[in-house]
Amino acid sequence: MNFKKSQQAFSEAKRYIPGGVNSPVRAFKSVGLDPIFIEKAKGSKIFDIDGNCYIDYICSWGPLILGHSNDRIIKGIEEIFAKGTSYGVPTEIETSMAKKIVEAVPSVDKVRMVNSGTEATMSALRLARAYTNKNKIIKFGGCYHGHSDGLLVKSGSGTLTYGIPTSPGVNSTVIEDTIVCEYNNIDSVKKAFREYSNDIAAIIVEPVAGNMGVVEADLDFLKYLRDITNENKSLLIFDEVITGFRLAYGGAGEVYDIKPDITCFGKIIGGGLPVGAYGGKAEIMDMIAPLGPVYQAGTLSGNPLAMHMGYKTIEILEENPKIYEELERKAVKLEEGFKEHIASLDIKATVNRVKGMLCLFMGEGPMDSYDQVMKSDTDKYSIFFREMLNRGILFPPAQFEGLFLSTEHSDEDIEKTLEFAYEALKIAYNK
Structure with missing residues (x-):
């Protein structure tokens, strides 16, 4: 060629x-x-x-x-363009889109729209720390949750370690509260909770890792994560930026019959336009400003073009x-x-x-x-x-x-x- x-x-x-x-x-x-x-x-x-x-x-x-x-998705996009591309004030399509996600994912009572998967996971972790009043986060080697500073970390040779930054510009103090465990290794998680159980705010995990190829989490592993977070009053966060609405209509939570506390979305819910979202139990989500003290904002969050494309996509998936x-x-x-x-x-x-x-x-x-x-x-x-x-x-x-x-x-x-x-x-x- x-x-x-x-x-x-x-x-x-x-x-x-x-x-x-x-x-x-x-x-x-x-x-x-x-x-x-x-x-x-x-x-x-x-x-x-x-x-x-x-x-x-x-x-x-x-x-x-x-x-x-896809002709069915882009149909009507010209009308949205003609009306305006962004307003900075609420639109009904944002509510319609949020309602679709809530109806599709049983663990989600409320959802906040953002502009990327990175923004979704970053905001979810801030919310988890505020809700639990704890500091440390567990992530897993090989799982990618975007490029926010606290998640750009890799483990050392041990089964459990505080990591080192994977990018210059990430201050080592930023990742001091990020613990890296081994994916599909229950023992590494047990060790983390033995050492830091009183200060672990959340575990964030890809139920199917999509950035080290495709690697499925073992069901017993996921069930253990749900159990150990419940026992220690920590939160379980599913990063479903990739798997949400792709693995199944209800995502990995539906496939594995596990209800996380917070779920992060992206990709499909924008139908090809920039988008992200995070949602979960009402009592957790109600801590977000303007209702609660956890601040997160975005000028283009819930953009009507992205909401239109995402809504049409999810509607087609629901009907078929x-x-x-x-x-x-x-x-x-x-x-x-x-x-x-x-x-x-x-x-x-x-x-x-x-x-x-x-x-x-x-x-x-x-x-x-x-x-x-x-x-x-x-x-x-x-x-x-x-x-x-x-x-x-x-x-x-x-x-x-x-x-x-x-x-x-x-x-x-x-x-x-x-x-x-x-x-x-x-x-x-x-x-």
């Missing part, structure tokens, strides 16, 4: 944007390429400025569960529950195809799938923890990615990201993807 225009666009972008991109994964550095620049997209297909067409498995990192430029069955059927088809290739080529690779979410790891499983995932062969993934790209298939430009399917991905798309995946795996593993 010819990428000349994209290469020129990237050179120009680097003159004015740090690294030429507005989010690091877009730089394609993990796969040893310059990024492609997109002109348009429709359905399951995305088109770059060089005229190349790809079957897209990024789907804007999850929001586009109904595919690109079989969408989730169809997404899982497609994911299973990919999973089984990948596994057949792995067996046929006799290579060390692993497929993780949870409902309609999946990831192909270039390494021997099981892939159930951060340490295991990090043993993946990123060089092989880079080769695989490039080979797929050259065949018109756009996978995530990093090993540690999941594949996202939409209702617009056809069986023909999946069959073509599997056909090319066999060739790409063969080259990546030098078979």
Whole structure:
């Protein structure tokens, strides 16, 4: 494929944007390429400025569960534009959107709209500390909750440790109250509570980790988190920025039948526009200003354009529950195809799938923890990615990201993807 225009666009972008991109994964550095620049997209297909067409498995990192430029979602958006794009005072669509979320997620009585997943998790932690009057937060290695200072932390070699900042500019004192435990490791959480039980405000967790590939939390692990937080008057926060309305209509809370105290949302609830939200029990949420003392604000929170797109998306998902069955059927088809290739080529690779979410790891499983995932062969993934790209298939430009399917991905798309995946795996593993 010819990428000349994209290469020129990237050179120009680097003159004015740090690294030429507005989010690091877009730089394609993990796969040893310059990024492609997109002109348009429709359905399951995305088109770059060089005229190349790809079957897209990024789907804007999850929001586009109904595919690109879905006619049912964008219908009426012109009327919203014509009326005004932002007001700074309340609109009815904000209430309608909040009501949809509350009705869909049993653990949520009230919800506050924000503008990103990072803003949602950051605000949820502030609320948890205020509600419990405690300071420390438990997070897990491999779970990404946005780039707020207190969460940009990684663990050391032990099973439990105060971490070190993962980014310059994060003061070490900011993360002193962040404890990093091991994902799917109950003992590491027990140790944290033995040492700091009187000062742990909350546990924040991705029920299905989506930023170390796709790694499912063990059900017993999640149940333990619910029990230990109840026992110690701490809060359990589910980060469902990725899984909310994608794993199921009621999210991971529905799938695992666990009610967290606070849930964070993003992605799908904006239908492709910038959005975030956090919600939970009324007695907790009522501590937020202007009703309570916990301050959080945002000029564009509840933006009518984002609310329209998100509302339409959720409405379609609610009216068509079989969408989730169809997404899982497609994911299973990919999973089984990948596994057949792995067996046929006799290579060390692993497929993780949870409902309609999946990831192909270039390494021997099981892939159930951060340490295991990090043993993946990123060089092989880079080769695989490039080979797929050259065949018109756009996978995530990093090993540690999941594949996202939409209702617009056809069986023909999946069959073509599997056909090319066999060739790409063969080259990546030098078979």
